[in-house]
Amino acid sequence: MIKFLSSMKLTAILIISLVLLFFAGILMTNADSIYNAFKQMNDLIILDWFQKTETHNTAILIWFIVFCCVAVLFGINLVLCTWYNLLRPAVKRRGSRAVMLFSVHLIFVIILVLHALSLVTGFKYGNIMLTEGEEYKFENNYTLKLEKINFTDDYKMLKSNKKSSRLEMTIDKFHYKENYAAIVVDRDGQNIINGNAYVFSPLFGDGLQVTVDKFVMDKKSDRLGVKICITKNPFEFLFFIFYGLGILSMLIYLIITWKK
DSSP states (O other): OHHHHTOHHHHHHHHHHHHHHHHHHHHHTTSHHHHHHHHHHHTSOHHHHHHOGGGOOHHHHHHHHHHHHHHHHHHHHHHHIIIIIIIHHHHHHOOHHHHHHHHHHHHHHHHHHHHHHHTTSSEEEEEEEEETTOEEEETTTEEEEEEEEEOOSOTHHHHSOHHHHHHHOOTTTSOTTTOEEEEEEEETTEEEEEEEEBTTBOEEETTEEEEEEEEEEOTTTOOEEEEEEEEEOTTHHHHHHHHHHHHHHHHHHHHHTSOO
16 A cells, blocks of 8 residues: 555656646636636635635535645645655765756655645735725734825726736736835834835735735725735745745756766
């Protein structure tokens, strides 16, 4: 059993399965109900979303459970393959090629573990719609206030349908460096974050990340607003460090084995 679980044959089967599941998820989003359900799923960390059983779409729930089973099996395969097939040769031969191959897989194992932990720790609040002067209160006594919106482009692109709006937001028509939301975040009366958040440049403070997803027109008041995402995860920083180390280790391994 261990031999099969650590085999490359199982690795190939699981990778193909994951790719097929990704494509299945993409095809499922052609249905508006499933597309909106996926968006709701993305607005929370997975643990919080999974616990809200009353709002689950059955198709997405089945897809997600199957995906998790395949991902867990892939993780087991990776750990066993790294332990039995790579650690022993690295210790026995002590050559740079064997050591680097083991290091690449070990870093990838750490990345998967950190990614799994990020799905069940911290918090995430997405799709928060705010206009100037509005506040949003969330856990641990945090309060976010949108003080000002600076939008220099034509409002018409915000009023068009989603597809047209995306096509219109080109570099020439949408000025990413000039459009921003002035945001203040307090906790128990103490200022944590105070600055301008841009679409591709979020604000950070106290472990929080405040991101402006997009500028919108509020349908009820016809006022300019923004959609904001707030995240806090204790493993995010480590995840990106090891992600960078993973890329670096693969480049080093490529250089070492280039001639071979």
